[in-house]
Amino acid sequence: LSTADVTKRRQRRNRPPAVTIADVAKAASVSTATVSNVINGVPRMSAETRERVLKVMDDLGYWPNPAARNLRAGRTDVVGLLVPELDRPYFGRFATAIADGVEARGRHLVLQRSGVGHERELAAAAFAQLRMYDAVIITVVGLDATELERLNFTTPVVLVGERPVPRAFDHVMMDNVGGSRLAVDHLVRAGSQRIAFLRGDSRGDTQGMVAQRHRGWLEAHEDHGLTADPGLVVPVETLDLEGGRRAVQQLARSAATFDGIFAVTDLVALGALRGLTELGMRVPDDVQVVGFDDIPEARYSSPALTTVDAGRDAIARAVLELLDARIREYAEGTKVADRAPPRRLVMPTRLLPRESTR
Amino acid sequence: LSTADVTKRRQRRNRPPAVTIADVAKAASVSTATVSNVINGVPRMSAETRERVLKVMDDLGYWPNPAARNLRAGRTDVVGLLVPELDRPYFGRFATAIADGVEARGRHLVLQRSGVGHERELAAAAFAQLRMYDAVIITVVGLDATELERLNFTTPVVLVGERPVPRAFDHVMMDNVGGSRLAVDHLVRAGSQRIAFLRGDSRGDTQGMVAQRHRGWLEAHEDHGLTADPGLVVPVETLDLEGGRRAVQQLARSAATFDGIFAVTDLVALGALRGLTELGMRVPDDVQVVGFDDIPEARYSSPALTTVDAGRDAIARAVLELLDARIREYAEGTKVADRAPPRRLVMPTRLLPRESTR
DNA sequence: TTGAAAGCGCTAACAG
DNA sequence: CTGTTAGCGCTTTCAA
Numbered sequence: 001l002s003t004a005d006v007t008k009r010r011q012r013r014n015r016p017p018a019v020t021i022a023d024v025a026k027a028a029s030v031s032t033a034t035v036s037n038v039i040n041g042v043p044r045m046s047a048e049t050r051e052r053v054l055k056v057m058d059d060l061g062y063w064p065n066p067a068a069r070n071l072r073a074g075r076t077d078v079v080g081l082l083v084p085e086l087d088r089p090y091f092g093r094f095a096t097a098i099a100d101g102v103e104a105r106g107r108h109l110v111l112q113r114s115g116v117g118h119e120r121e122l123a124a125a126a127f128a129q130l131r132m133y134d135a136v137i138i139t140v141v142g143l144d145a146t147e148l149e150r151l152n153f154t155t156p157v158v159l160v161g162e163r164p165v166p167r168a169f170d171h172v173m174m175d176n177v178g179g180s181r182l183a184v185d186h187l188v189r190a191g192s193q194r195i196a197f198l199r200g201d202s203r204g205d206t207q208g209m210v211a212q213r214h215r216g217w218l219e220a221h222e223d224h225g226l227t228a229d230p231g232l233v234v235p236v237e238t239l240d241l242e243g244g245r246r247a248v249q250q251l252a253r254s255a256a257t258f259d260g261i262f263a264v265t266d267l268v269a270l271g272a273l274r275g276l277t278e279l280g281m282r283v284p285d286d287v288q289v290v291g292f293d294d295i296p297e298a299r300y301s302s303p304a305l306t307t308v309d310a311g312r313d314a315i316a317r318a319v320l321e322l323l324d325a326r327i328r329e330y331a332e333g334t335k336v337a338d339r340a341p342p343r344r345l346v347m348p349t350r351l352l353p354r355e356s357t358r
Numbered sequence: 359l360s361t362a363d364v365t366k367r368r369q370r371r372n373r374p375p376a377v378t379i380a381d382v383a384k385a386a387s388v389s390t391a392t393v394s395n396v397i398n399g400v401p402r403m404s405a406e407t408r409e410r411v412l413k414v415m416d417d418l419g420y421w422p423n424p425a426a427r428n429l430r431a432g433r434t435d436v437v438g439l440l441v442p443e444l445d446r447p448y449f450g451r452f453a454t455a456i457a458d459g460v461e462a463r464g465r466h467l468v469l470q471r472s473g474v475g476h477e478r479e480l481a482a483a484a485f486a487q488l489r490m491y492d493a494v495i496i497t498v499v500g501l502d503a504t505e506l507e508r509l510n511f512t513t514p515v516v517l518v519g520e521r522p523v524p525r526a527f528d529h530v531m532m533d534n535v536g537g538s539r540l541a542v543d544h545l546v547r548a549g550s551q552r553i554a555f556l557r558g559d560s561r562g563d564t565q566g567m568v569a570q571r572h573r574g575w576l577e578a579h580e581d582h583g584l585t586a587d588p589g590l591v592v593p594v595e596t597l598d599l600e601g602g603r604r605a606v607q608q609l610a611r612s613a614a615t616f617d618g619i620f621a622v623t624d625l626v627a628l629g630a631l632r633g634l635t636e637l638g639m640r641v642p643d644d645v646q647v648v649g650f651d652d653i654p655e656a657r658y659s660s661p662a663l664t665t666v667d668a669g670r671d672a673i674a675r676a677v678l679e680l681l682d683a684r685i686r687e688y689a690e691g692t693k694v695a696d697r698a699p700p701r702r703l704v705m706p707t708r709l710l711p712r713e714s715t716r
Numbered sequence: 717t718t719g720a721a722a723g724c725g726c727t728a729a730c731a732g
Numbered sequence: 733c734t735g736t737t738a739g740c741g742c743t744t745t746c747a748a
């Protein structure tokens with residue numbers, strides 16, 4: 001038993017018996033370099049050799065090891081996308097738009113969940129796996145500038161979200177305040193005077209999405225010379241259907257009068273629609289309802305939900321463009337000093353009047 | 359200029375200037391092994407050394423390289439999940455349940471889309487990146503036994519789906535035929551006689567989900583001694599809300615009489631509900647409607663949708679258990695011959711009567 | 717057209 | 733308690 005054999009044994013601990021390039025090379029009587037060239041479609045090579053190698057790869061069931069390939073080549077052709085939750089229609093649609101764009105450019109998308117809560121979000125962004133992608137898109141909910149910069153990414157990062165973030169990152173935002181004003185303005189013009197705001201918990205965060213949409217609600221009241229009644233601000237436990245349903249029940253119990261509802265998201269609005277039905281209130285006759293996000297479901301409820309298109313698809317397009325430019329820059333080895341300055345884009349919003357308002 | 363330096367230069371092509379363990383080791387005046395031990399929490403080490411290394415890591419902004427780590431250690435603590443689409447509520451919920459379980463066991467989940475169509479699904483399953491995860495969950499739509507086996511996976515794979523697949527894989531299925539019978543049986547008992555089936559396109563596939571749910575529709579008719587009218591089978595272009603809405607319109611145009619609808623999925627059923635409302639038909643008075651899947655949205659529509667719980671959460675739990683056992687087996691280096699035989703589970707279904715039926 | 721060999725960044729065995 | 737070292741599987745340069 002030679003020393004080499006023993007060494008080999010102990011290095012190989014419980015590893016699955018994967019077929020390697022070396023195995024293929026030996027079986028095809030060529031060098032590993034040649035096998036590599038076949039895999040990567042390097043042209044300078046006799047057709048005969050290529051065929052032989054391909055046949056051996058097939059016979060042996062060879063598949064490349066992505067870790068080794070990435071370690072050596074320094075790229076993966078993979079883009080990572082971090083979203084708060086995997087079961088929110090908004091992010092489902094957004095991820096699909098991003099995946100389409102990424103795949104159209106010959107790369108792959110992988111999706112990871114950051115989860116709710118600051119700790120979990122930070123942990124997800126710090127997750128090592130993200131560092132092996134050619135670029136990362138992070139939808140920021142609660143992370144702040146310092147935290148993001150300390151992560152010290154070495155590949156392009158594009159941020160999506162509403163919080164102030166380091167200017168070191170490209171950043172695409174939606175206009176939460178403007179969109180909310182649009183929504184509430186529409187309610188007022190359609191005759192509502194006492195407009196409840198179904199808001200989520202923002203735990204003291206004054207910069208996040210919930211806080212900004214709340215601000216839009218306030219500003220729209222000012223625009224119309226109305227007094228925003230704090231008693232009409234209803235907390236929503238979770239930003240989902242059940243949260244909206246419960247919020248409406250609570251609102252009804254509070255004995256406050258209201259003739260309009262602006263919900264922080266479409267999901268909450270759809271839950272509210274259901275809650276109103278259960279309470280025997282008619283929409284839009286007794287109460288008008290507006291949501292935010294324009295998820296696909298909003299068009300198909302009865303009544304169809306009036307909502308705000310926050311520019312989701314435009315955001316996706318913008319993100320893809322920014323990403324493309326950065327990936328190219330990095331691939332070309334542009335020095336840090338010569339890189340294009342980070343861009344910050346705010347996407348416009350648009351009101352979509354449907355049946356839940358008059 | 360030494361040879362080593364030149365070599366280094368050319369190997370480093372356009373690589374981002376990442377901080378490595380070697381940089382940390384040098385700055386902290388320890389060996390790379392010690393740094394590695396700090397990173398991995400190996401206890402035997404003076405607190406003083408640990409502190410110094412941690413401080414240097416922090417100062418330098420060091421983050422481990424996942425490719426190198428995986429290549430060397432042979433594991434990633436990541437589980438991959440392949441789903442057909444990223445924006446279907448069913449898969450959103452399923453992915454969330456899987457992510458919860460995976461994270462509870464100290465691992466991470468990454469989600470990838472396989473896309474619609476056989477070619478895309480195969481390409482997604484063959485995607486090299488999947489091979490670096492500790493295990494992979496594949497929701498199979500159109501792949502068959504041979505294709506899956508040729509992929510020659512070296513890590514555990516658990517299959518979710520309705521198609522016959524190689525017995526070499528653990529496989530969790532839902533009872534599509536049984537669930538559909540339940541749905542149609544419920545419609546008949548509640549008084550429907552002419553029950554339309556809103557089915558998707560299965561392109562001649564006789565094994566897939568659509569075909570199986572169609573079979574349940576047929577069998578339930580037999581059970582009740584009713585004749586299933588082929589004229590009541592309506593194609594659905596896409597398995598989404600719009601598909602359901604259009605299918606109902608087409609059904610109405612066809613002048614066929616119908617007093618019940620069984621939709622192949624909840625999304626299609628919800629679209630149908632909307633379509634019926636637009637046509638001025640009342641649910642459940644004029645037409646009763648049943649869906650399949652129990653997506654969260656089904657509880658909150660007006661009327662709330664009667665549907666079949668296909669055991670989504672039970673499937674997720676079963677998948678997680680199978681996965682756990684396999685990962686342990688692989689980690690312990692159990693020889694192929696000694697591995698537990700693959701398991702095939704069929705999860706039971708359950709009818710959830712709500713407002714769209716009497 | 718092909719091969720030899722270096723080394724990507726890290727872990728783990730073992731020695732000191 | 734800490735260091736030396738081999739090598740995971742692959743790509744790439746350069747030489748033949």
